[in-house]
Every structure is written in structure tokens, then in C-alpha cells.
Amino acid sequence: MWKPPERIKFFSTHGASPTRPQAQESRLFSPLQMGPMSLRHRTWVPAMVPWRSNEDGLVTEDVIQWYARFAQGQPGAIVIEATGIRDVPSGPLLRINDDRYIDGLRRLTQAVHQASGGHTRLLIQLIDFLRIRRRPEPQVFFERHLTLTPTLLERAGLTGMPAEQARQALLEQGPERWQAVLDERDWQSLQFGAREHVNDLELAHIRELPAELPELFAQAAVRARAASFDGIELHYAHAYTMASFLSATNKRSDGYGGSREARVRLPLEVYQKVRQAVGTDFAVGCRFLTEECIEGGTTLDDSRWYATQFARAGMDFVSTSRGGKFDDAKQPGIGQAAYPYTGRSGYECMPQYLSDAQGPFGRNRKASADIRQTLRQAGLNTPVVSTGGVHNFEMAESMLAAQDCDVVGTARQSLADPDWALKTWLGMGDQVRLCEYTNYCEGLDQKHKQVTCQLWDRLDLDEPGVRMSLDGKRRLIAPPWQAAQTQPGAVPDEQAAQTTLT
Numbered sequence: 001m002w003k004p005p006e007r008i009k010f011f012s013t014h015g016a017s018p019t020r021p022q023a024q025e026s027r028l029f030s031p032l033q034m035g036p037m038s039l040r041h042r043t044w045v046p047a048m049v050p051w052r053s054n055e056d057g058l059v060t061e062d063v064i065q066w067y068a069r070f071a072q073g074q075p076g077a078i079v080i081e082a083t084g085i086r087d088v089p090s091g092p093l094l095r096i097n098d099d100r101y102i103d104g105l106r107r108l109t110q111a112v113h114q115a116s117g118g119h120t121r122l123l124i125q126l127i128d129f130l131r132i133r134r135r136p137e138p139q140v141f142f143e144r145h146l147t148l149t150p151t152l153l154e155r156a157g158l159t160g161m162p163a164e165q166a167r168q169a170l171l172e173q174g175p176e177r178w179q180a181v182l183d184e185r186d187w188q189s190l191q192f193g194a195r196e197h198v199n200d201l202e203l204a205h206i207r208e209l210p211a212e213l214p215e216l217f218a219q220a221a222v223r224a225r226a227a228s229f230d231g232i233e234l235h236y237a238h239a240y241t242m243a244s245f246l247s248a249t250n251k252r253s254d255g256y257g258g259s260r261e262a263r264v265r266l267p268l269e270v271y272q273k274v275r276q277a278v279g280t281d282f283a284v285g286c287r288f289l290t291e292e293c294i295e296g297g298t299t300l301d302d303s304r305w306y307a308t309q310f311a312r313a314g315m316d317f318v319s320t321s322r323g324g325k326f327d328d329a330k331q332p333g334i335g336q337a338a339y340p341y342t343g344r345s346g347y348e349c350m351p352q353y354l355s356d357a358q359g360p361f362g363r364n365r366k367a368s369a370d371i372r373q374t375l376r377q378a379g380l381n382t383p384v385v386s387t388g389g390v391h392n393f394e395m396a397e398s399m400l401a402a403q404d405c406d407v408v409g410t411a412r413q414s415l416a417d418p419d420w421a422l423k424t425w426l427g428m429g430d431q432v433r434l435c436e437y438t439n440y441c442e443g444l445d446q447k448h449k450q451v452t453c454q455l456w457d458r459l460d461l462d463e464p465g466v467r468m469s470l471d472g473k474r475r476l477i478a479p480p481w482q483a484a485q486t487q488p489g490a491v492p493d494e495q496a497a498q499t500t501l502t
């Protein structure tokens with residue numbers, strides 16, 4: 001992963017932990033109405049892909065246990081990982097493109113509602129993504145992937161040569177010549193693996209995206225509702241299709257690209273179709289970027305305007321992230337796919353403890369505050385969820401006190417300690433296991449390995465019933481919090497029986 005050259009080390013701290021009465025009086029643990037969905041508290045676990053599904057994208061026992069473990073910590077809401085809305089094999093990513101997924105997803109919603117004692121609201125993030133190939137061996141690229149055009153053959157001095165011979169001759173010309181003769185797109189495909197882009201209007205299925213996607217998202221939303229989710233989050237962030245429509249790099253000439261009015265058109269059409277399909281008594285919002293953090297990418301100026309459009313259209317919340325783009329991703333090894341969190345924009349999305357002077361903590365706070373302020377000035381009360389480097393009560397509470405956001409998202413902190421909100425609410429914030437922002441979890445995600453946290457994945461491996469990762473080395477979910485048993489009196493009696501937030 002890219003790291004800022006300054007490499008200043010930042011260490012997480014507990015900050016000022018509240019007593020139990022202080023926590024109960026706090027903003028963080030106060031309720032919030034999000035359209036039809038009521039949150040008991042303003043803690044939020046944003047979407048994180050844990051690679052727990054199977055090749056069919058079904059809900060497995062590991063998926064259920066993973067989310068039930070987060071639910072035991074009783075956050076205000078959990079957003080289930082990016083879940084595919086199309087019938088394309090996507091490895092162990094969850095899918096929701098067919099009614100056959102509803103039963104498994106219903107078991108998941110039941111497990112979360114039960115594990116949280118009914119306190120946690122459950123949303124699912126709906127994603128569409130375009131095709132990306134692994135970086136090819138040059139031989140495979142020249143023999144099979146490259147389209148030979150007269151212009152290319154002329155540039156390579158191979159005009160008139162039979163195709164097979166020309167391919168071999170090109171391969172033998174070597175990297176320097178390849179860069180000179182291949183067009184920019186082919187050179188990129190050779191270097192990084194071919195990647196489709198919303199600008200590829202020459203491809204029928206890319207041209208058809210605006211006609212196709214609203215219905216696909218709407219059907220997925222209907223299934224989410226049937227599976228008893230409390231709402232959905234449309235994935236309009238990072239490196240995927242809908243974010244690519246919003247991106248300043250979207251140059252489509254069909255009315256869906258170019259100006260920001262045209263770029264927001266499909267995201268709004270998707271939302272409208274979804275809303276028509278699920279009605280107004282089901283929460284619908286989106287996750288989008290405050291800034292793309294790439295050269296020539298969207299800036300706060302665009303995202304403030306987008307937020308206003310989403311809110312006016314009637315979204316029940318907007319959740320912000322930043323960066324996470326393919327455009328500046330590192331070159332993958334041969335046989336590997338590019339990963340959108342390896343460049344500077346990836347750093348902005350999941351900042352690490354080795355940082356610049358700004359540091360990783362609250363890295364998206366100012367931009368989210370800007371978005372919220374713009375909404376309020378426009379008379380729009382849509383709640384804003386802000387995420388990025390938040391790991392203690394003091395930070396979260398100060399963000400709410402400053403009215404920088406309405407809900408605080410904690411992704412890696414919740415992974416490091418799924419009980420962090422519960423511990424804090426009980427006045428036991430000093431027992432929170434703090435995320436160290438090492439990005440070990442993200443490294444696993446990059447390799448499509450089951451995601452765990454290095455702070456707990458080797459603990460208590462001999463505990464009965466521990467489920468282990470496929471590599472046989474790591475436990476798959478965080479150990480249970482033992483406070484009630486190990487520290488008599490630490491949790492008052494009535495909570496020891498059932499530690500629950502009210």
C-alpha cells in the first residue's frame with residue numbers, strides 16, 4: 001500500500017472515556033431517526049467485505065457468525081458488505097441477484113437482530129462493478145488479448161504481415177517498443193490487466209448500463225426488503241460502476257457523462273427506481289465520495305452538489321468515504337488483479353498509522369462536515385454518516401458536538417473490537433481493544449483471504465467451537481468479551497445477566 005513519504009507514526013489512544021452516566025447522556029448514544037428507520041445510537045459499522053461467502057455468493061454459516069459477532073456489540077447500525085446485484089461469479093462475495101438468495105439473507109437478518117437484542121438496524125450495501133482482468137503474461141496478451149488494428153501494425157512496421165506472425169513479432173519487440181507502438185489503453189491493459197470503464201461506449205453492455213442498472217438495483221432492493229433488512233445503501237463510492245458515473249473522469253457522450261448534471265443522472269435514476277420499488281417505509285441511502293483524491297477527480301465542490309441532489313431526491317441518509325480508486329493503483333504482479341486501495345487514493349480511503357502531518361485519524365471529518373453544512377444551509381435535514389480513522393468515544397462525540405456529522409462510522413475499529421460501543425456505553429471504554437491502523441486486515445482483503453484482525457486472530461485458539469480460517473492459522477471471529485465473567489463487579493449485576501444497551 002502507498003504511504004505518505006513523511007512516515008510519521010500515529011498511535012491510537014482511548015481518549016477520555018465516559019463514565020456510564022456520561023455515556024448515556026452523550027450524543028453518540030442518543031437516538032436518531034433516519035427516514036423510516038430509527039437508530040438507537042449513532043454508532044455505525046460501515047460495509048466491510050470479509051470474504052466469508054462461497055463461489056455462489058450465498059450466505060454461509062461463517063457470514064452469519066461474522067455479522068452476529070458485530071451485532072453482539074450492539075452498534076446503532078451495521079451495513080452488510082458490498083453485495084453483487086448481477087448474475088456474475090464474483091468469488092466469495094455475497095450476491096443478491098436472484099430470489100434464491102433471499103432465504104440465506106433472511107437467516108442473516110434474523111441472526112443479527114437476535115444477537116443485538118433487536119437494538120441494531122441492519123442495512124445491505126448494493127454494488128455493481130465492471131469487469132477487470134488479471135495482469136497477463138506478455139505472451140498471453142500478444143497471442144490472445146490484443147486486437148490487431150491497421151494503425152497498430154503500421155506503427156510497429158508490420159503492415160501486411162499475417163496475424164499470427166505479427167503477434168509473434170510484436171511479442172519479440174520487447175517493452176520499450178511495446179510502449180511506443182501500443183495505444184494507451186492497450187499499454188495499460190498489458191501493464192495492469194484490462195479494465196472496463198464507463199466511457200467504453202463502443203461496448204454494447206457498457207452503453208446499456210443506464211438502461212439496465214436501475215432495474216437491477218431495484219430488484220435487489222426488493223429482495224433486501226423481503227429478507228427483512230431495515231434498509232439498503234447504494235454503493236456509489238470507490239472504484240465501482242456508480243462511482244465511475246459520478247467521477248469527473250466520466251466522459252460519456254450519451255447524456256450520462258461530462259457535466260456533473262449528466263454524471264449524477266444515472267445515480268438519481270437508480271435511486272428513483274429503487275424508491276418506486278420499495279416504497280417510502282424502507283430506508284434507502286447511498287455511500288459516496290467526498291473527494292476522489294486522484295488527479296482530475298471529483299472534488300468537494302462536486303460532492304457537495306451531489307449530496308444536495310441525493311437529499312432533494314429523498315434519500316434517507318448519505319454516508320461518506322473518500323478515495324479508493326483504480327486510477328492510481330499500484331501495478332499488480334503478473335497473474336494478479338489491480339486493487340483500488342494501493343495508491344494515494346487508497347490511502348485516503350483506509351489511512352494507515354504511518355502518515356503525513358494530518359495523520360490517519362478523522363481523515364474524512366472535515367470533508368463530511370462540509371457536506372453536512374451544505375445540506376443544512378439548503379434546508380435539508382438528511383443525516384450524514386462520516387467514516388475514516390475514528391476509534392474512540394472522545395473523537396466520535398466531538399464530531400457530533402461540532403455538527404460535523406450525524407452518525408459516526410467505525411470500520412476497522414469495529415473489526416478490532418466489535419464490543420467497543422457496548423464497552424463504552426457501560427463506562428468501560430478503557431477496555432476497548434484499539435485498532436492500530438496497521439492494515440493487516442486490508443492486506444488480507446487484497447489477497448481475497450478471509451479478513452481477520454491481527455489483534456485477536458491468534459487468541460484463545462483452543463476455545464471450544466472456534467472456527468478457523470482456510471489457512472488453518474487464524475480464528476474467524478473475535479473472542480467473546482469476558483468482562484462479566486472475569487471481572488466480578490466490573491459490569492453491574494443486572495447487566496452481567498444480559499449486557500445490553502437501552
Ligand SMILES: Cc1cc2nc3c(=O)[nH]c(=O)nc-3n(C[C@H](O)[C@H](O)[C@H](O)COP(=O)(O)O)c2cc1C
Nearest residue numbers: 046047048049081082349350388389410411412445
Ligand atoms: C477489509 C475491509 C473491507 C472493506 N469493504 C468495503 C465495502 O465492501 N464497501 C465499502 O463501502 N467500504 C469498504 N471498506 C472501507 C470501510 O468501510 C471504511 O470506509 C474504511 O475502512 C475507512 O474507515 P475506518 O478508518 O473506520 O476503517 C472496507 C474496509 C476494509 C478494512
Ligand code: SF4
Nearest residue numbers: 435436438439441453
Ligand atoms: S488488522 Fe486490526 S488493528 Fe490492524 S488495521 Fe485491521 S482492524 Fe485495525
